[in-house]
Amino acid sequence: MRILFVCTGNTCRSPLAEGLLRIRVHQEGLAAEVRSAGVSAITGGPISRNSASLLQEAGFKEPLSSLTIQESEVQWADLILTMTMGHKRTVIQRFPHAMDKTFTLKEYVEDDEHVLQAIEERERLVTEVQLKQALSQSVSVEERSRIYQLEVEIPDYDISDPFGGPLEVYRQTAEEIGSSLDKLVIKLRKSREEQ
Template sequence: MRKVLFVCTGNTCRSPMAEALLRQLAEREGLDVEVKSAGISAVDGASASNQATQVLGEKGIEHRHASALLRRELVDWADVIFTMTANHKAYIIHDFPESVDKIFTLKEYASLDANQVAAYQDLDQLYAEMESKRAEIQGRYSLKADEPWPKEAEEAWQNEIGPLLAKEQQLLRELERVARSQDIVDPFGGSVEQYRQCAREIEKAIQAIVARWKE
């Protein structure tokens, strides 16, 4: 069984729709998938927005939802984590760098071939390594997070990060040809039609992912 976690901000609009849409499609296609959703700033127990509920109802989906704040147990539970925006993805990687290899934006994963997905994973792993080295130097020099770095700490940082920056530029050049917005815009507070458009965007990405998984 593949365990999938969708993540957005409040877990009342985009990620609940994605959760329900994948569950419906997986059942239709006979895929063994367990699906959950969460939000990086969610309040536990909130219902999905009225617009999201209406749009899902128009697709014949009755989805009883209670929002959940993203926590370590959910990150550990998931085999793959799909975020709605690059900022959501960066937030999770920052807080859970050990899980970097299973975190993607939804559209990124849906639209890229295996080699491009691997390149994005390498880039994310690189950023996680940079954060680890930054923390290591802060500890080495007993520096607080908001404290200016002395010259020797800056020099140590530059020595540590130099090879990583060179690799970063290489990966960015490789990905430049496919660079485009991978974000799914938050419809919060918008019209039902904006929610329909958001759901169509999510559904298109999910259909591409399910087709890949079936292969």
């Protein structure tokens, strides 16, 4: 499995996710390659000092530098996990062929059945509404209110951006990422056992 994490500048969140998952993959003996990139990154730039410190603290010794997401990364990845819904939308707009393998990290590891059903229904309704709009058909008040109702039921899948904050803010973001990575490792382990 080849996993690509994506955030904005590829200096804070996605490098944290990359390094922390690489540590877990190594510890678990999982067959996974991990990279990260940014939708507005400068290729070859340094990652943030606080992200680098937290990764070093966790035992990750490899140097990481920022990378702009490009077609080669998208083609390489089996799974693209973004830090926010905005990043997910950007990736899908730029690389529509990657839609079926692009999720937010939190969305991908969601395990609450009720929430998963709400997401599925919302995706279906939004697609239907967009199709109606494209065909200049009217969208009913009921359709709009059902989408809104589903939006309220679905948790926020954005991981907080620590950019510019002190180390403690980065640590909170790393913990937020880490809890999702724990669920991701369980999913990776299950898929390995099913093969």
